Amino acid sequence: MPTVLQPASWPTPKGYANAVQANGPFIFVAGMVGWTGQGEWQTDDFVGQAKQALQNIVETLACGGAGPQHVVRMTWYVKSKAEYLANSQALGAVYREVMGREFAAMTLVEVSDLVEDRAKLEIEVTAALG
Numbered sequence: 001m002p003t004v005l006q007p008a009s010w011p012t013p014k015g016y017a018n019a020v021q022a023n024g025p026f027i028f029v030a031g032m033v034g035w036t037g038q039g040e041w042q043t044d045d046f047v048g049q050a051k052q053a054l055q056n057i058v059e060t061l062a063c064g065g066a067g068p069q070h071v072v073r074m075t076w077y078v079k080s081k082a083e084y085l086a087n088s089q090a091l092g093a094v095y096r097e098v099m100g101r102e103f104a105a106m107t108l109v110e111v112s113d114l115v116e117d118r119a120k121l122e123i124e125v126t127a128a129l130g
Contacts, residue, residue, distance in 0.1 A: 073078065
């Protein structure tokens with residue numbers, strides 16, 4: 001299982017880890033957007049797309065015998081940092097609903113655009129099963 005690395009004198013991060021130590025094998029999940037596995041959009045809502053993207057990640061990890069507890073790194077690409085911050089409480093609730101209380105090393109990057117025009121965000125993860 002992954003081990004969270006946290007300097008003792010640092011405040012505990014909320015909703016992510018600063019670093020995670022893990023052993024393989026590894027699963028690298030490509031960026032997931034907020035459409036269904038059949039490529040159909042159910043919502044243009046930021047939080048709704050985040051929930052669907054996380055569900056897509058969990059479903060993909062299951063194909064390799066992994067789950068949220070194996071995720072060691074997560075990168076969020078968002079079109080609007082302001083929209084992400086404005087929805088932080090709702091995003092936290094959706095994250096815990098889908099991923100539980102498993103917090104990976106996480107990075108958030110605001111981007112000018114994504115390949116899928118309707119996508120408001122894209123999330124990629126690395127999981128370690130060792």
